[in-house]
Amino acid sequence: MQPQISVQLDDFDIGNEINQLKVDKHDIGAVVSFVGTVRDLADGLTSMTLEHYPAMTEAELARIAKEAKERWPLEGCRIIHRFGELFPGDNIVLVITASAHRQAAFDAANFIMDFLKTNAPFWKKETTSRGAKWVDANDADDKALERWQK
Amino acid sequence: MQPQISVQLDDFDIGNEINQLKVDKHDIGAVVSFVGTVRDLADGLTSMTLEHYPAMTEAELARIAKEAKERWPLEGCRIIHRFGELFPGDNIVLVITASAHRQAAFDAANFIMDFLKTNAPFWKKETTSRGAKWVDANDADDKALERWQK
Amino acid sequence: MQILYFASIREQIGKSEETISKPDDVETVADLVAHLRSFSEDHHNALESMMFVRIAVNQVHAQADHPVSDTDEIAFFPPVTGG
Amino acid sequence: MQILYFASIREQIGKSEETISKPDDVETVADLVAHLRSFSEDHHNALESMMFVRIAVNQVHAQADHPVSDTDEIAFFPPVTGG
Numbered sequence: 310m311q312p313q314i315s316v317q318l319d320d321f322d323i324g325n326e327i328n329q330l331k332v333d334k335h336d337i338g339a340v341v342s343f344v345g346t347v348r349d350l351a352d353g354l355t356s357m358t359l360e361h362y363p364a365m366t367e368a369e370l371a372r373i374a375k376e377a378k379e380r381w382p383l384e385g386c387r388i389i390h391r392f393g394e395l396f397p398g399d400n401i402v403l404v405i406t407a408s409a410h411r412q413a414a415f416d417a418a419n420f421i422m423d424f425l426k427t428n429a430p431f432w433k434k435e436t437t438s439r440g441a442k443w444v445d446a447n448d449a450d451d452k453a454l455e456r457w458q459k
Numbered sequence: 460m461q462p463q464i465s466v467q468l469d470d471f472d473i474g475n476e477i478n479q480l481k482v483d484k485h486d487i488g489a490v491v492s493f494v495g496t497v498r499d500l501a502d503g504l505t506s507m508t509l510e511h512y513p514a515m516t517e518a519e520l521a522r523i524a525k526e527a528k529e530r531w532p533l534e535g536c537r538i539i540h541r542f543g544e545l546f547p548g549d550n551i552v553l554v555i556t557a558s559a560h561r562q563a564a565f566d567a568a569n570f571i572m573d574f575l576k577t578n579a580p581f582w583k584k585e586t587t588s589r590g591a592k593w594v595d596a597n598d599a600d601d602k603a604l605e606r607w608q609k
Numbered sequence: 610m611q612i613l614y615f616a617s618i619r620e621q622i623g624k625s626e627e628t629i630s631k632p633d634d635v636e637t638v639a640d641l642v643a644h645l646r647s648f649s650e651d652h653h654n655a656l657e658s659m660m661f662v663r664i665a666v667n668q669v670h671a672q673a674d675h676p677v678s679d680t681d682e683i684a685f686f687p688p689v690t691g692g
Numbered sequence: 693m694q695i696l697y698f699a700s701i702r703e704q705i706g707k708s709e710e711t712i713s714k715p716d717d718v719e720t721v722a723d724l725v726a727h728l729r730s731f732s733e734d735h736h737n738a739l740e741s742m743m744f745v746r747i748a749v750n751q752v753h754a755q756a757d758h759p760v761s762d763t764d765e766i767a768f769f770p771p772v773t774g775g
Contacts, residue, residue: 323492325474327494344477345489346490398481398485411495412603426774444773593616
């Protein structure tokens with residue numbers, strides 16, 4: 310099973326992505342997906358711009374997916390991360406994991422998101438009526454990693 | 460937030476279901492979904508029939524969703540479980556949880572599946588070329604519940 | 610009282626439901642099971658191992674010591690296997 | 693060597709990349725940072741707090757003691773905020 314990674318401007322269709330993951334697979338009993346979306350918070354977000362490090366981004370996501378594949382028996386793994394200008398409610402990231410076993414699918418998707426949050430080279434800049442501001446990194450994301458230490 | 464529960468013969472479209480959950484919601488940053496599908500195992504499954512207890516099924520799923528909502532800050536929760544005759548690769552169950560926080564969405568979906576597996580009154584009968592047989596309950600499903608004990 | 614059977618228990622007993630009058634000495638689900646076992650060999654076999662039989666009283670999971678009344682809907686079924 | 697800046701560090705320095713020759717006494721990323729700080733006040737400010745600056749050497753996350761060579765691509769950026 311080769312994880313499929315995309316870093317793209319365009320939106321994605323989660324149903325299509327799940328269907329493609331299932332093609333020619335017979336032992337998938339569980340598919341877990343995570344979608345991260347742009348929150349429309351009280352301070353009136355008008356848009357969010359995602360910058361990334363193109364030469365590194367796909368490689369880093371592939372490394373994270375490979376680590377997940379080594380830890381859990383996955384039948385399929387798909388990661389899509391968007392960049393560019395996004396608006397409230399828009400999709401940002403999609404992670405899909407498929408396995409014969411539901412807990413493997415849950416844990417692998419959760420693991421991938423935790424590592425993506427702290428390692429994938431993306432940076433968010435939020436624009437509100439008061440101007441644009443880089444989003445601060447979240448200490449909780451570093452904490453979330455600790456439970457995956459072997 | 461009122462969890463939406465359906466027990467139905469028809470298939471579902473996960474993309475549609477996620478979009479409906481997001482209508483008029485502004486604080487969703489994370490959507491986790493679980494899809495359980497009919498595995499096509501080595502012994503040549505031709506079909507699977509799901510029997511259920513109609514008067515109890517929706518109430519039991521609603522009770523599980525309510526418990527999840529009390530434990531985690533959810534902005535949306537959707538459960539669909541199919542019954543009737545299904546074929547390899549077909550969808551059986553969909554659980555979607557939406558939250559401002561990704562770990563709440565992951566944990567709530569995981570919790571709902573663990574409780575659904577041991578409490579929702581559904582029974583699977585598998586038909587292969589050698590005949591039909593009720594699926595045995597899985598001891599691992601009982602074990603999976605223990606970690607959610609308060 | 611309304612008695613429902615599901616899945617393998619339904620197949621063993623050969624019916625999905627039956628309506629019975631609660632005997633005076635049937636106070637709990639366990640009493641009811643002892644009563645139902647006397648109906649036929651199929652009832653006896655299907656309800657023999659209470660390790661295997663799950664119970665719902667009025668559509669809510671219950672244990673064998675749960676009280677029963679004449680207006681209750683009591684369901685018997687094997688461990689569930691949905692999801 | 694190719695130096696890349698991203699996000700707030702890119703904005704502070706006012707450019708996204710620059711090509712420099714590695715001085716002989718620059719052996720690690722930490723040495724390189726000290727060298728870059730001398731380029732301008734903006735470089736100095738952007739690279740002042742190494743608690744905040746993250747590093748990749750040839751597109752792989754690295755620490756400040758990572759060795760550098762003249763053919764490397766070295767990137768500096770704040771903690772990531774994707775997902």
